[in-house]
Protein backbone atom coordinates (compact mmCIF):
# COMPACT_ATOMS: atom_id res chain seq x y z
CA UNK A 136 0.00 0.00 0.00
CA UNK A 137 1.53 3.28 -1.07
CA UNK A 138 0.32 6.75 -2.02
CA UNK A 139 -2.15 8.95 -0.16
CA UNK A 140 -5.79 8.43 0.66
CA UNK A 141 -8.94 8.83 -1.46
CA UNK A 142 -11.13 11.76 -0.55
CA UNK A 143 -13.98 9.39 0.35
CA UNK A 144 -11.85 7.30 2.75
CA UNK A 145 -12.81 7.76 6.38
CA UNK A 146 -9.73 7.46 8.59
CA UNK A 147 -10.24 6.00 12.05
CA UNK A 148 -7.88 5.78 14.99
CA UNK A 149 -8.39 2.18 16.05
CA UNK A 150 -8.69 0.76 19.51
CA UNK A 151 -5.30 0.52 21.15
CA UNK A 152 -3.99 3.75 19.63
CA UNK A 153 -4.36 7.00 21.55
CA UNK A 154 -3.30 10.61 21.24
CA UNK A 155 -1.78 11.53 24.57
CA UNK A 156 -0.43 14.70 26.13
CA UNK A 157 2.98 13.86 27.54
CA UNK A 158 3.03 16.18 30.52
CA UNK A 159 6.64 15.42 31.43
CA UNK A 160 8.14 16.16 27.99
CA UNK A 161 5.40 18.68 27.21
CA UNK A 162 4.45 17.38 23.80
CA UNK A 163 1.80 15.33 22.03
CA UNK A 164 2.49 11.65 21.39
CA UNK A 165 0.68 8.86 19.65
CA UNK A 166 0.61 5.82 21.88
CA UNK A 167 0.34 2.43 20.20
CA UNK A 168 1.42 -1.13 21.00
CA UNK A 169 5.14 -1.00 21.91
CA UNK A 170 5.45 2.47 20.42
CA UNK A 171 5.25 6.09 21.49
CA UNK A 172 5.55 8.37 18.47
CA UNK A 173 6.22 12.05 19.10
CA UNK A 174 3.78 14.20 17.13
CA UNK A 175 4.93 17.50 15.67
CA UNK A 176 2.32 20.29 15.55
CA UNK A 177 1.37 19.37 11.97
CA UNK A 178 0.90 15.68 12.77
CA UNK A 179 -1.12 16.60 15.81
CA UNK A 180 -3.28 19.00 13.79
CA UNK A 181 -4.02 16.32 11.20
CA UNK A 182 -4.85 13.62 13.74
CA UNK A 183 -7.04 15.99 15.72
CA UNK A 184 -9.37 16.12 12.72
CA UNK A 185 -9.62 12.32 12.59
CA UNK A 186 -12.86 11.57 14.43
CA UNK A 187 -13.97 8.42 12.67
CA UNK A 188 -16.78 10.35 10.93
CA UNK A 189 -15.14 12.84 8.57
CA UNK A 190 -13.88 11.71 5.19
CA UNK A 191 -10.33 12.44 4.16
CA UNK A 192 -11.72 15.01 1.68
CA UNK A 193 -13.48 16.99 4.36
CA UNK A 194 -10.48 16.72 6.68
CA UNK A 195 -8.23 18.29 4.05
CA UNK A 196 -10.78 21.04 3.41
CA UNK A 197 -10.97 21.83 7.10
CA UNK A 198 -7.18 21.91 7.43
CA UNK A 199 -6.81 24.06 4.30
CA UNK A 200 -9.26 26.56 5.70
CA UNK A 201 -7.80 26.56 9.21
CA UNK A 202 -4.23 27.03 8.09
CA UNK A 203 -4.81 29.01 4.89
CA UNK A 204 -2.80 26.53 2.82
CA UNK A 205 -3.52 25.13 -0.67
CA UNK A 206 -5.81 22.13 -0.51
CA UNK A 207 -3.74 19.97 -2.87
CA UNK A 208 -0.62 20.50 -0.82
CA UNK A 209 -2.46 19.58 2.39
CA UNK A 210 -4.00 16.50 0.78
CA UNK A 211 -0.58 15.30 -0.35
CA UNK A 212 1.13 15.90 3.00
CA UNK A 213 -1.70 14.62 5.18
CA UNK A 214 -2.23 11.65 2.86
CA UNK A 215 1.38 10.62 3.12
CA UNK A 216 1.40 11.05 6.88
CA UNK A 217 -1.77 9.00 7.37
CA UNK A 218 -0.65 6.31 4.93
CA UNK A 219 2.55 5.97 6.94
CA UNK A 220 0.47 5.41 10.07
CA UNK A 221 -1.69 2.87 8.25
CA UNK A 222 1.37 0.88 7.23
CA UNK A 223 2.28 0.67 10.90
CA UNK A 224 -1.31 -0.27 11.78
CA UNK A 225 -1.78 2.88 13.87
CA UNK A 226 -4.67 3.99 11.64
CA UNK A 227 -7.45 2.34 9.65
CA UNK A 228 -9.82 3.55 6.95
CA UNK A 229 -13.43 2.55 6.43
CA UNK B 230 5.79 10.32 46.58
CA UNK B 231 8.85 12.53 46.44
CA UNK B 232 7.22 15.70 45.11
CA UNK B 233 9.75 18.54 45.05
CA UNK B 234 12.68 16.13 45.40
CA UNK B 235 11.49 14.32 42.29
CA UNK B 236 11.76 17.57 40.34
CA UNK B 237 15.25 18.19 41.71
CA UNK B 238 16.42 14.75 40.64
CA UNK B 239 14.94 15.33 37.23
CA UNK B 240 16.66 18.74 36.90
CA UNK B 241 19.92 17.15 38.01
CA UNK B 242 19.33 14.33 35.50
CA UNK B 243 18.64 16.72 32.63
CA UNK B 244 21.83 18.60 33.46
CA UNK B 245 23.71 15.31 33.16
CA UNK B 246 21.91 14.42 29.94
CA UNK B 247 19.81 11.61 31.44
CA UNK B 248 16.47 11.36 29.62
CA UNK B 249 13.23 10.38 31.33
CA UNK B 250 12.30 6.72 30.77
CA UNK B 251 9.55 5.79 28.31
CA UNK B 252 8.77 2.20 29.24
CA UNK B 253 8.35 0.21 32.44
CA UNK B 254 8.28 -3.57 32.48
CA UNK B 255 6.58 -4.65 35.67
CA UNK B 256 7.31 -8.27 36.49
CA UNK B 257 4.31 -8.73 38.73
CA UNK B 258 5.25 -12.26 39.71
CA UNK B 259 7.66 -14.99 38.75
CA UNK B 260 4.95 -17.60 39.14
CA UNK B 261 3.86 -19.19 35.87
CA UNK B 262 1.95 -22.34 34.97
CA UNK B 263 4.32 -22.86 32.05
CA UNK B 264 7.99 -23.71 32.30
CA UNK B 265 9.54 -22.61 29.01
CA UNK B 266 13.21 -23.58 28.83
CA UNK B 267 14.12 -20.12 27.49
CA UNK B 268 12.31 -18.12 30.15
CA UNK B 269 14.01 -14.75 30.62
CA UNK B 270 13.29 -14.73 34.34
CA UNK B 271 16.40 -15.06 36.50
CA UNK B 272 17.45 -18.52 37.54
CA UNK B 273 16.99 -17.38 41.16
CA UNK B 274 13.26 -16.64 41.05
CA UNK B 275 11.59 -14.17 43.44
CA UNK B 276 9.50 -15.79 46.17
CA UNK B 277 5.75 -15.32 46.20
CA UNK B 278 5.85 -14.02 49.76
CA UNK B 279 8.27 -11.27 48.71
CA UNK B 280 6.04 -9.97 45.89
CA UNK B 281 5.01 -6.31 46.10
CA UNK B 282 1.52 -5.63 47.41
CA UNK B 283 -1.25 -4.13 45.29
CA UNK B 284 -0.80 -0.75 46.99
CA UNK B 285 2.90 -0.66 46.29
CA UNK B 286 2.42 -1.48 42.63
CA UNK B 287 -0.23 1.23 42.40
CA UNK B 288 2.19 3.72 43.91
CA UNK B 289 4.91 2.55 41.51
CA UNK B 290 2.64 3.14 38.51
CA UNK B 291 1.86 6.67 39.69
CA UNK B 292 5.54 7.38 40.27
CA UNK B 293 6.39 5.96 36.84
CA UNK B 294 3.88 8.24 35.12
CA UNK B 295 5.26 11.24 37.04
CA UNK B 296 8.72 10.23 35.91
CA UNK B 297 7.70 10.28 32.24
CA UNK B 298 6.92 6.61 31.57
CA UNK B 299 4.30 6.28 28.81
CA UNK B 300 4.19 2.53 28.26
CA UNK B 301 3.59 -0.03 30.97
CA UNK B 302 4.12 -3.72 30.28
CA UNK B 303 2.52 -6.01 32.82
CA UNK B 304 4.58 -9.13 32.69
CA UNK B 305 5.92 -11.98 34.79
CA UNK B 306 6.10 -14.95 34.98
CA UNK B 307 2.45 -15.05 34.19
CA UNK B 308 0.82 -11.77 35.28
CA UNK B 309 -2.59 -13.46 35.32
CA UNK B 310 -1.32 -15.42 38.33
CA UNK B 311 -1.80 -12.20 40.32
CA UNK B 312 -5.32 -12.09 41.75
CA UNK B 313 -5.26 -8.28 41.70
CA UNK B 314 -4.49 -7.99 37.98
CA UNK B 315 -7.72 -6.15 37.14
CA UNK B 316 -7.18 -3.69 40.01
CA UNK B 317 -3.65 -3.06 38.79
CA UNK B 318 -4.85 -2.33 35.26
CA UNK B 319 -7.42 0.13 36.58
CA UNK B 320 -4.69 1.91 38.57
CA UNK B 321 -2.29 1.95 35.61
CA UNK B 322 -4.88 3.51 33.32
CA UNK B 323 -5.80 6.02 36.00
CA UNK B 324 -2.15 7.03 36.15
CA UNK B 325 -2.33 7.69 32.40
CA UNK B 326 -0.16 4.77 31.28
CA UNK B 327 -0.59 2.83 28.05
CA UNK B 328 -1.15 -0.61 29.52
CA UNK B 329 -0.03 -3.79 27.82
CA UNK B 330 -0.48 -7.30 29.19
CA UNK B 331 2.21 -9.83 28.29
CA UNK B 332 0.70 -13.24 28.87
CA UNK B 333 0.75 -16.92 27.96
CA UNK B 334 -3.05 -16.76 28.17
CA UNK B 335 -3.16 -19.41 30.88
CA UNK B 336 -5.16 -18.10 33.80
CA UNK B 337 -7.34 -15.81 31.70
CA UNK B 338 -11.01 -16.71 31.56
CA UNK B 339 -13.67 -15.11 29.42
CA UNK B 340 -14.97 -13.34 32.50
CA UNK B 341 -11.56 -12.04 33.51
CA UNK B 342 -10.91 -10.74 30.01
CA UNK B 343 -14.22 -8.87 30.10
CA UNK B 344 -13.12 -7.33 33.40
CA UNK B 345 -9.77 -6.34 31.91
CA UNK B 346 -11.64 -4.79 29.01
CA UNK B 347 -13.78 -2.74 31.37
CA UNK B 348 -10.63 -1.79 33.29
CA UNK B 349 -9.25 -0.17 30.13
CA UNK B 350 -6.48 -2.58 29.18
CA UNK B 351 -4.98 -1.20 25.95
CA UNK B 352 -3.28 -4.17 24.37
CA UNK B 353 -2.46 -7.85 24.80
CA UNK B 354 0.70 -9.64 23.84
CA UNK B 355 0.12 -13.37 23.66
CA UNK B 356 3.10 -15.73 23.67
CA UNK B 357 3.27 -18.66 21.31
CA UNK B 358 5.45 -21.66 22.19
CA UNK B 359 4.61 -23.56 19.01
CA UNK B 360 1.92 -23.68 16.34
CA UNK B 361 0.41 -27.01 17.34
CA UNK B 362 -0.32 -28.74 20.63
CA UNK B 363 2.41 -31.32 20.20
CA UNK B 364 5.26 -28.80 19.94
CA UNK B 365 3.78 -26.00 22.07
CA UNK B 366 2.94 -28.20 25.05
CA UNK B 367 6.34 -29.87 24.96
CA UNK B 368 8.18 -26.52 24.87
CA UNK B 369 5.94 -24.88 27.46
CA UNK B 370 6.00 -27.98 29.64
CA UNK B 371 2.24 -27.72 30.15
CA UNK B 372 -0.17 -30.24 28.76
CA UNK B 373 -3.33 -28.74 27.32
CA UNK B 374 -1.70 -25.32 27.24
CA UNK B 375 -1.98 -24.87 23.49
CA UNK B 376 -5.69 -25.68 23.30
CA UNK B 377 -6.36 -23.38 26.21
CA UNK B 378 -4.33 -20.61 24.55
CA UNK B 379 -6.36 -20.95 21.35
CA UNK B 380 -9.55 -20.55 23.38
CA UNK B 381 -8.15 -17.44 25.04
CA UNK B 382 -7.10 -16.07 21.63
CA UNK B 383 -10.71 -16.50 20.49
CA UNK B 384 -12.03 -14.51 23.46
CA UNK B 385 -9.43 -11.82 22.92
CA UNK B 386 -10.64 -11.54 19.32
CA UNK B 387 -14.32 -11.48 20.34
CA UNK B 388 -13.71 -8.61 22.74
CA UNK B 389 -11.59 -6.85 20.13
CA UNK B 390 -8.43 -6.27 22.15
CA UNK B 391 -5.56 -5.13 19.94
CA UNK B 392 -3.28 -8.15 19.81
CA UNK B 393 0.38 -8.91 19.22
CA UNK B 394 1.41 -12.52 18.84
CA UNK B 395 4.77 -13.16 20.41
CA UNK B 396 6.57 -16.11 18.83
CA UNK B 397 9.80 -17.18 20.48
CA UNK B 398 11.60 -19.37 17.98
CA UNK B 399 14.61 -21.67 18.22
CA UNK B 400 15.96 -24.83 16.68
CA UNK B 401 13.02 -26.95 17.78
CA UNK B 402 10.23 -24.81 16.33
CA UNK B 403 11.77 -22.58 13.65
CA UNK B 404 10.20 -24.76 10.97
CA UNK B 405 6.85 -23.49 12.24
CA UNK B 406 7.60 -19.82 11.60
CA UNK B 407 5.48 -19.52 8.40
CA UNK B 408 2.53 -21.05 10.25
CA UNK B 409 3.04 -18.68 13.20
CA UNK B 410 2.75 -15.73 10.82
CA UNK B 411 -0.40 -17.26 9.31
CA UNK B 412 -1.87 -17.70 12.78
CA UNK B 413 -1.26 -14.04 13.57
CA UNK B 414 -3.32 -13.15 10.50
CA UNK B 415 -6.07 -15.61 11.42
CA UNK B 416 -6.24 -14.12 14.93
CA UNK B 417 -6.50 -10.63 13.46
CA UNK B 418 -3.35 -9.63 15.28
CA UNK B 419 -1.90 -6.31 14.17
CA UNK B 420 1.64 -7.32 15.06
CA UNK B 421 3.76 -10.35 15.47
CA UNK B 422 7.04 -10.35 17.28
CA UNK B 423 9.35 -13.02 15.95
CA UNK B 424 12.15 -13.37 18.45
CA UNK B 425 14.86 -15.94 17.98
CA UNK B 426 15.67 -17.06 21.48
CA UNK B 427 18.13 -14.86 23.38
CA UNK B 428 20.52 -16.67 25.62
CA UNK B 429 19.90 -15.20 29.06
CA UNK B 430 18.20 -16.61 32.11
CA UNK B 431 17.07 -20.20 31.70
CA UNK B 432 18.02 -20.27 28.02
CA UNK B 433 21.72 -20.24 28.93
CA UNK B 434 21.38 -23.76 30.26
CA UNK B 435 19.58 -24.82 27.09
CA UNK B 436 21.91 -23.66 24.38
CA UNK B 437 22.46 -27.22 23.14
CA UNK B 438 18.75 -27.83 22.82
CA UNK B 439 17.69 -24.45 21.44
CA UNK B 440 20.52 -22.88 19.42
CA UNK B 441 19.33 -22.51 15.83
CA UNK B 442 21.64 -23.55 13.04
CA UNK B 443 23.11 -20.76 10.96
CA UNK B 444 21.01 -21.93 8.02
CA UNK B 445 17.84 -21.78 10.13
CA UNK B 446 18.74 -18.27 11.27
CA UNK B 447 19.22 -17.14 7.68
CA UNK B 448 16.01 -18.82 6.58
CA UNK B 449 14.12 -17.07 9.38
CA UNK B 450 15.44 -13.68 8.22
CA UNK B 451 14.37 -14.51 4.68
CA UNK B 452 10.86 -15.55 5.76
CA UNK B 453 10.46 -12.36 7.78
CA UNK B 454 11.66 -10.15 4.91
CA UNK B 455 9.29 -11.80 2.48
CA UNK B 456 6.33 -11.62 4.86
CA UNK B 457 6.99 -7.96 5.66
CA UNK B 458 6.64 -7.05 2.01
CA UNK B 459 3.67 -9.33 1.38
CA UNK B 460 1.75 -8.25 4.49
CA UNK B 461 2.56 -4.54 4.51
CA UNK B 462 -0.29 -2.59 6.06
CA UNK B 463 -1.87 -5.79 7.36
CA UNK B 464 0.62 -7.23 9.83
CA UNK B 465 3.59 -5.46 11.40
CA UNK B 466 6.49 -7.84 12.00
CA UNK B 467 9.10 -7.06 14.62
CA UNK B 468 12.09 -9.35 14.42
CA UNK B 469 14.90 -10.24 16.78
CA UNK B 470 17.55 -12.18 14.82
CA UNK B 471 19.76 -14.96 16.17
CA UNK B 472 22.36 -13.16 18.19
CA UNK B 473 25.27 -15.62 18.22
CA UNK B 474 25.31 -15.98 14.44
CA UNK B 475 25.46 -12.23 13.77
CA UNK B 476 28.50 -10.00 13.27
CA UNK B 477 27.25 -7.08 15.33
CA UNK B 478 25.55 -7.24 18.69
CA UNK B 479 22.10 -6.09 19.53
CA UNK B 480 21.42 -2.61 20.84
CA UNK B 481 21.12 -3.01 24.54
CA UNK B 482 17.72 -1.81 25.82
CA UNK B 483 17.91 1.18 23.44
CA UNK B 484 20.81 2.32 25.64
CA UNK B 485 21.36 1.40 29.28
CA UNK B 486 19.36 3.70 31.54
CA UNK B 487 18.02 5.83 28.70
CA UNK B 488 14.67 4.35 27.72
CA UNK B 489 13.28 1.71 30.00
CA UNK B 490 13.40 0.04 33.36
CA UNK B 491 12.25 -3.24 34.86
CA UNK B 492 10.86 -3.91 38.27
CA UNK B 493 11.23 -7.42 39.64
CA UNK B 494 8.38 -8.99 41.65
CA UNK B 495 10.10 -8.12 44.92
CA UNK B 496 10.51 -4.45 44.00
CA UNK B 497 14.13 -4.40 42.84
CA UNK B 498 14.56 -1.89 40.04
CA UNK B 499 16.68 -3.17 37.16
CA UNK B 500 18.11 -1.46 34.06
CA UNK B 501 17.28 -4.67 32.14
CA UNK B 502 15.60 -7.96 32.94
CA UNK B 503 18.89 -9.86 33.14
CA UNK B 504 20.84 -7.21 35.07
CA UNK B 505 20.89 -9.34 38.22
CA UNK B 506 23.39 -11.62 36.48
CA UNK B 507 26.01 -8.87 36.90
CA UNK B 508 27.30 -9.53 40.40
CA UNK B 509 29.02 -6.17 40.82
CA UNK B 510 25.75 -4.21 40.49
CA UNK B 511 23.64 -3.19 43.48
CA UNK B 512 19.94 -2.62 42.92
CA UNK B 513 17.64 -0.24 44.72
CA UNK B 514 14.17 -1.28 45.80
CA UNK B 515 10.93 0.69 45.42
CA UNK B 516 10.22 -0.16 49.06
CA UNK B 517 13.12 2.06 50.13
CA UNK B 518 13.39 4.86 47.59
CA UNK B 519 11.32 6.74 45.06
CA UNK B 520 11.46 5.59 41.46
CA UNK B 521 12.72 9.01 40.45
CA UNK B 522 15.69 8.85 42.80
CA UNK B 523 16.45 5.31 41.66
CA UNK B 524 16.29 6.22 37.96
CA UNK B 525 18.40 9.37 38.16
CA UNK B 526 20.80 8.50 40.96
CA UNK B 527 20.82 4.70 41.31
CA UNK B 528 24.28 3.20 40.84
CA UNK B 529 22.98 0.28 38.74
CA UNK B 530 21.59 2.77 36.22
CA UNK B 531 24.56 5.11 36.25
CA UNK B 532 27.24 2.43 35.94
CA UNK B 533 26.71 1.82 32.20
CA UNK B 534 25.10 5.09 31.15
CA UNK B 535 26.84 6.99 28.37
CA UNK B 536 30.16 5.61 27.13
CA UNK B 537 32.64 6.55 29.86
CA UNK B 538 32.72 2.92 31.06
CA UNK B 539 33.62 1.49 27.66
CA UNK B 540 36.84 -0.31 26.85
CA UNK B 541 38.52 -0.77 23.49
CA UNK B 542 37.48 -1.62 20.83
CA UNK B 543 34.11 -0.03 21.71
CA UNK B 544 35.55 3.21 23.03
CA UNK B 545 36.89 4.34 19.67
CA UNK B 546 34.29 2.55 17.52
CA UNK B 547 31.98 4.58 15.29
CA UNK B 548 29.09 2.23 16.04
CA UNK B 549 29.08 2.87 19.77
CA UNK B 550 26.06 5.18 19.60
CA UNK B 551 24.21 2.55 17.56
CA UNK B 552 24.61 -0.54 19.72
CA UNK B 553 26.14 0.86 22.92
CA UNK B 554 28.69 -1.91 22.86
CA UNK B 555 25.99 -4.59 22.87
CA UNK B 556 24.56 -6.36 25.88
CA UNK B 557 26.21 -5.89 29.30
CA UNK B 558 24.72 -9.11 30.61
CA UNK B 559 26.02 -11.06 27.64
CA UNK B 560 29.47 -9.51 28.10
CA UNK B 561 29.31 -10.71 31.70
CA UNK B 562 28.13 -14.19 30.77
CA UNK B 563 30.52 -14.79 27.89
CA UNK B 564 33.55 -12.59 28.60
CA UNK B 565 33.33 -12.55 32.39
CA UNK B 566 33.43 -8.74 32.35
CA UNK B 567 30.28 -6.63 32.05
CA UNK B 568 32.23 -3.70 30.57
CA UNK B 569 33.78 -5.81 27.79
CA UNK B 570 32.72 -5.64 24.16
CA UNK B 571 29.78 -7.99 23.61
CA UNK B 572 31.48 -11.16 22.26
CA UNK B 573 28.90 -11.32 19.46
CA UNK B 574 30.73 -8.36 17.89
CA UNK B 575 33.15 -9.15 15.09
CA UNK B 576 35.63 -6.76 16.74
CA UNK B 577 35.66 -8.74 19.98
CA UNK B 578 38.64 -11.06 20.43
CA UNK B 579 36.13 -13.70 21.53
CA UNK B 580 33.95 -13.45 18.42
CA UNK B 581 35.39 -16.34 16.44
CA UNK B 582 35.36 -18.72 19.36
CA UNK B 583 31.75 -17.79 20.06
CA UNK B 584 30.65 -18.44 16.50
CA UNK B 585 32.33 -21.83 16.61
CA UNK B 586 30.57 -22.60 19.87
CA UNK B 587 27.27 -21.51 18.38
CA UNK B 588 27.73 -24.00 15.55
CA UNK B 589 28.61 -26.72 18.03
CA UNK B 590 25.53 -25.95 20.18
CA UNK B 591 23.35 -25.97 17.09
CA UNK B 592 24.60 -29.40 16.03
CA UNK B 593 24.30 -31.17 19.34
CA UNK B 594 22.07 -34.22 19.17
CA UNK B 595 19.37 -35.27 21.63
CA UNK B 596 20.09 -32.48 24.08
CA UNK B 597 17.71 -32.60 27.03
CA UNK B 598 15.83 -29.43 27.90
CA UNK B 599 16.12 -27.97 31.36
CA UNK B 600 12.71 -26.52 32.16
CA UNK B 601 12.38 -23.45 34.28
CA UNK B 602 11.06 -24.09 37.75
CA UNK B 603 8.53 -22.46 40.01
CA UNK B 604 9.63 -19.81 42.47
CA UNK B 605 9.72 -20.89 46.12
CA UNK B 606 6.63 -19.91 48.11
Ligand code: SF4
Pocket residue numbers: 261262263264265267268269270305306307333356601
Ligand atom coordinates in the same frame (compact mmCIF):
# COMPACT_ATOMS: atom_id res chain seq x y z
S1 SF4 C 1 8.91 -17.38 29.04
FE1 SF4 C 1 7.52 -19.08 29.45
S2 SF4 C 1 7.94 -19.70 31.56
FE2 SF4 C 1 8.86 -17.68 31.26
S3 SF4 C 1 7.29 -16.28 31.97
FE3 SF4 C 1 7.03 -16.51 29.77
S4 SF4 C 1 5.53 -18.12 29.54
FE4 SF4 C 1 6.29 -18.24 31.63
Ligand code: SF4
Pocket residue numbers: 477478542543544546547548549550552553554555570571574575576577
Ligand atom coordinates in the same frame (compact mmCIF):
# COMPACT_ATOMS: atom_id res chain seq x y z
S1 SF4 D 1 33.22 -2.61 18.97
FE1 SF4 D 1 31.66 -2.18 20.50
S2 SF4 D 1 30.63 -0.34 19.73
FE2 SF4 D 1 31.78 -1.22 18.02
S3 SF4 D 1 30.33 -2.52 16.93
FE3 SF4 D 1 31.43 -3.82 18.41
S4 SF4 D 1 30.15 -3.80 20.25
FE4 SF4 D 1 29.46 -2.09 18.96
